[in-house]
Every structure is written in C-alpha cells, then in structure tokens.
Amino acid sequence: MASEELFYATIRDVGARLRRRAISPVELTRAHLERIERLDPKLHAFVTVTADRALADAKGAEAALGRGDISSPLLGIPIGYKDIYATRGILTTGGSALLADWIPDEDSTCVTRLQRAGAVMLGKLITHEFAFGIQFPGHRYPPARNPWDLERMPGGSSSGSGAALAAGMAFVTLGSDTGGSIRGPASFCGIAGLKPTYGRCSRTGVLTLSWTLDHTGPMARTVEDCAYLLQALAGYDATDPASSREPVPDYVAPLGRGVRGLRVGVVREYFFEGIDPEVEKAFEQALATLRQLGASVEDVQIASIQSSGAFMAILLAEAFAYHERDLRERPELFGELLRERMLAGALITGSEYVQAQRLRARLQSDMGAALKRVDVLATPTSPKPAPTFATVYDPEYGFPRSNTGPFNMTGLPALAVPCGFTASGLPISIQITGRPFDETTVLRVGHTYEQATDWHKRHPAL
C-alpha cells in the first residue's frame, strides 16, 4: 500500500514525481482505487467507481509522459466528478431515481476540458438529490459521510466531492454551486473550494437546478490546486448561454505575490447572525493573520445585504420550473425532502420572483460599490460547523441560513479556505469574495493565508 502522504500530496508535488518517474500514473491510479475500495464503504463518497476508465486514462498519461509531453499540470492526476456532470458512456444519476439508468452520449464541457488536460477519471461522486435534496434514510443513494466525523454531514450538495478529498480518495474534484454547494462542503470537510464568477466556467452538460444561480467549479485540498483546475476549466463555451468571453488570465503564477497592500473588507451584518463562537474566534484569528501578512482589514457595509435571503425564492421558483413536468407526473421518483422543497417553488408568485430579481440587482450594485473600496470581502463560509445527520433528519430542521447564497445572487467569485478547527475537531472556513472575473486576487489572498497556516495539512484519522 502507498504511504498516507502520497494521497494528500499536491498537484505540484505529485506532478514533479510523475515527471521524474518516481511514480507512474498507473501506480498512482491503482493506489487510489485501492484506497477507495478500502475507505468508501464507510464514507459513501462514490456512486460509481470507473476503475477500467481510470486505468485507461492513466496508461494514456503514462504514454504521454513517455513522449516527453509535460505541458499539462493535470496529466495523470486522479479526479472525481460530482454525479451531475454528464460523462459519456458512464452512469450519471444526479442522485435521483429519475436518472438511475441514464448513460449520457456526451461529456459535459468541464469534463471534456479536464480529460483533455490529461486527468484520470476515478469515478462519479454522490450529490444531494438533483443538487438540492438531502437524502433521508432509505434513499436509493445513501449520503456521503464526513471523514472528520462519520455521524456528521460533509455538506452539500457536492457532498461526495468534499468527502473524497478530505479522505484522500481523489486529488481534485468538481462540484457545483447554486447556493453554496462547493463552499459548504469545502467548509465542513476542511478543504478549499472555489465558486468562480458566473459565466467563467461552462455549465453545459451539468444538470440544472436554478439557471441564474448555478455555477460549476473546482474543489481541492489546496488553493493552488483549485487554481490549476480553474486554469483548465475557464473559458468561453458557445453552448452555455451564460458563458463569458472575458479573457482567461494565468491563475497560478500570481499566487505567490502575497497580500501586502491589499484591502480586505469584513461584512459584519448578516454573516455573523447565529454564528458559533468557535467559528467567530477562528475567523477573527484569520483576519489577524491577514493583517500580519500585510493586508489592511476594515469593516464594510453592504446596504441591502439583508435582502440576500431572496435568493431562495429565485432558486425555488427556477427549480420548480425546471422539474415541474416530472414533479406532476412522477412525484414518487423524488425523495421526500426534495419533492417538498421543489413544490414550494410552485407557491412563489410571478410578481415575487420578479421582485426577488430586482432585489438581486440592488444587491449586485451595493456589493459592487463595496468592492470599489476594498479588493476582497471576507466572511465566515458557514456560521456553524458540520451538523449531525440526526440534526438534519429532525422533522423540524429547516433550511439553514446561508453565508454563501449572497454570492450566488451576485455571481461574484468566492473561495472557501480552511481557517481552523473546533475543540471537537471539526473544520472551520473563511470565505474570500472578489470582483467579477478577479479570481486571481481571490485565489492569491486564499493561497497566501493558507500557506501561512497549517490547517490544510491536517487530515482525518480513517
């Protein structure tokens, strides 16, 4: 069996080993497949393990290395895809009984780009049902478990993507984020996750939850690894109507420029309501670290921040619109929780939906104004650490307050980075948000903070 350290290496480290032939892509892939076989029965991160495909990809990477082709940093890197990304010839369920047998004819654009970059497809990762409904007991697809505490949720909806990374079962993964589904699992699992600017990464071939809020993006154990993934993912896609032609900069090279002189704005209103004291303490300590690193930190106000909750009205209405036919004709194929959430979308009036979009425009304007005064915004990613399954299965449990949803409303790039642990050993995370298409600064702040701390070097005992 390979050493534990191998499974928590970075793309830069393992890439160097691959290029100097200290390990081969096939050896790396076999080690991951063995680890998945050993650990996943208790973590449930994977819906489908594509062992044959992974070995074929790895052999292809090995041949490319043999030819001296070292142009892509993702060559030979094991990856897992959230099971809402279409994969040609490979089961893609969306965590739903409706798609239990769906084998797509095409890859999603993101999968195409990463596979072209030489990534090795390990398999498909469990998602909340249609990226929105927590699986109750008895669900066709059991929920992933948090590697830090198996009785707790790894977050959602990119639950398998977060759990697989924390457990060292994949080097990088893809998630999707409509209200925080990349950043929430990143927060609960002690990893990094980036929701890029709306339009930065294609959604073609990714199951829709809410057209105007859906984002695709990278998840990894380090910010630099997120940057490597974003580099391969970003760019115009004519098949996604929201895709942007904004030029794609170099995301990796500027990471080491530090934060000296950058202005960090802290939004106190809204994001600290109901916050866990341990989360607040870790967040304040993270701000102190950023100050020590040379950033200036100041409080900023966003006048309409309390209107952020309207994002749920948009999400519910759009989700119902997308799934209405199936909800009316085959309701029994939806999980109980998802069905009731989506049906709630039918109860939002046309006027309310439009007013929610108007509130969104104001929030975008106010956040844009704040980001003229500072370079990035900082907030806790989640006001509380990961909840237990028992908590979320309680019939009275409601949809939690979201510190991530406001940035789906505004489409701004937002990164979750580990910033501490609770006394009971649960990860805590800071969220860094930037101007439209300024992922470079967001990643730079996250990377600089991460490299000054060792939270990302801690791994769960499995």
Place this chain on the structure above:
Amino acid sequence: MTLEELRNRMKAARVEIAENRLEVVRRLLTDALRPIQAMDSRAHRPLEPAVTFDAVRSRGDRGQ
C-alpha cells in the same frame, strides 16, 4: 405566511404537500419571501427582464 395562506397557494398552484410537512414549508417560504415583502417596489430602479443584444456576441452565435 400563515398556514391558511400556504394552503391557498397550494390550491392555486395545484400541488399537494404532506400535512405533517406544511410547517417546514411555511418556514422555508416565509424566510425566502421576507425580503420581498419588506421591499418598497417603488424605491427600486426599474428592472426589465427582457432579451438584450450584445453586438460582439451576436456575430456568429447567439444574441442573448
């Protein structure tokens, strides 16, 4: 939102939700609609959710 209003909306939308889950849905919708019900629509800039055209994008592919 009261439970009675929730039931009225369900009737209008022709959807059924289990009786024992109505309170959870009522809370979900109340939270989602609170900012909307608090807003004074007259104080907001007009927003026209209509098609717009981008001269660059509409050459060769879709106008959006």
